[in-house]
Structure formats: C-alpha cells, structure tokens
Amino acid sequence: MRPKDLVPPKVVYLASTNVHKYLEAREITARYGLSLTFLREDVPELQHDDVAEIAKEGAIWAAEKWDLPVLVEDTGLFIEALKGFPGPYASYVLKTVGLKGILRLLEGVEGRRAYFRTALAFCDGKGSEPVVFTGEAHGHISHEPRGTGGFGYDPIFVPEGGDGRTFAEMTRSEKNALSHRAKAFRAFCEWFRAYRGL
Ligand code: IMP
Numbered sequence: 001m002r003p004k005d006l007v008p009p010k011v012v013y014l015a016s017t018n019v020h021k022y023l024e025a026r027e028i029t030a031r032y033g034l035s036l037t038f039l040r041e042d043v044p045e046l047q048h049d050d051v052a053e054i055a056k057e058g059a060i061w062a063a064e065k066w067d068l069p070v071l072v073e074d075t076g077l078f079i080e081a082l083k084g085f086p087g088p089y090a091s092y093v094l095k096t097v098g099l100k101g102i103l104r105l106l107e108g109v110e111g112r113r114a115y116f117r118t119a120l121a122f123c124d125g126k127g128s129e130p131v132v133f134t135g136e137a138h139g140h141i142s143h144e145p146r147g148t149g150g151f152g153y154d155p156i157f158v159p160e161g162g163d164g165r166t167f168a169e170m171t172r173s174e175k176n177a178l179s180h181r182a183k184a185f186r187a188f189c190e191w192f193r194a195y196r197g198l
Helices: 019-031 051-066 090-096 098-105 172-178 180-196
Strands: 011-016 035-040 069-079 113-124 131-141 157-159
Touching (some): 019 035, 019 172, 051 069, 051 113, 069 090, 113 180, 131 180
Parallel strands (some): 011 069
Antiparallel strands (some): 069 113, 113 131, 131 157
C-alpha cells in the first residue's frame, strides 16, 4: 500500500517551512471541513518568473519524496512602479535589502500600487499531475512599516477593500478576508471537496 492510500480523504499536507502560511491556510481549510497538516519541508525553489511554475515544480518534488496528497505554495510581490520587482524573488530581496530597501526604492514615488500573487499547487502523491490554483491581493505599499502581525511584507502592504491598515495591523482572519493566499486556498478547497467526492 502507498502512503497516500493511508491518508483519510479530508486530510491534505502543506509542505513548507513557513508556519505563518500554514496558520493562515488552516483557518480556510477548516471552514471547508478539511484538515491541513504541516509537513515541515524546505522545498527547493525553481528560478522562474512565474510563481505557478515554481509551485508546480515544488509540488511534484514533494509528492515524489513523500507520496502524500501535498500542497506547495509560492507567493510573489509585484510593485508597479518598479516594473513588477521583486516579483518571484520577493524572498531573496527581503533577506537582502529588507523592507527598508524596498521603501528606499520607492522614496518620492507617488504611485505605490502593488499586488501579491499566490500559486498553490496540489499533487495527489507520486506521479500525479499538479493542479494549480491562484489568488491575488491588490493594494499599495505604505510609506513606513506598520503593525506586528503577519510576516514578510505584511507591515508595508495595504490591501484594497480594507480600512487603510496594513496586513500586519490586522488579525489573521481579517487578513484572510482579503488575502491572495486565502483566495487560492478557497479555490483549492472547493475543487478538492469535489475531487474527493465530499
Ligand atoms: P515564498 O512564497 O515563501 O517564496 O515568499 C516570498 C516572499 O514573500 C517571502 O519573503 C515571504 O516572506 C513573502 N510573503 C509571502 N507571502 C506573504 C504574505 O502573505 N504577506 C507578506 N509577505 C509574504
């Protein structure tokens, strides 16, 4: 018997090292009656300008390794005034120049529109074709970091549809009402329930 055949139908794994992503996603999957398990795994990231390709390759890799129903997500931040920078390289840019570096690049810039794009790829064990779901959150980059919640770029991202607070000033469920990740996970949950016949 394969590992994936031992997994109850409502259970799915998220391969990631980022527990914040897991905690956000778990709130969504729970609403659909699904159980998300954190599979702590440093999934190799393909160098690519499309987050969907990065997530797909990651999901194939994790499914090959674990033979479980597994999700891998990849998120990019695209800043219009910087022609889409840092895009899929958001992680590297945060580690190097950080939020301060991004704010410095935007000094004196009035048009601060930006969006997050998440791609979430699902593979049902070894040899299965990945299925990809996406979600975007549009908004703008603030003039200074605000808030202590969330992670990554949350202190400088003000989503549209909110009240002017950054994601880092919101509770997890407030962020989930507006976020790129929540949209991708909702799309996945709807699909997965039908896929499993739940
Ligand atoms: P990755 O998907 O883990 O590669 O994320 C790329 C970069 O974007 C990392 O530096 C993350 O911290 C950041 N990031 C991913 N998702 C979010 C989010 O929901 N809010 C703020 N930053 C994020």
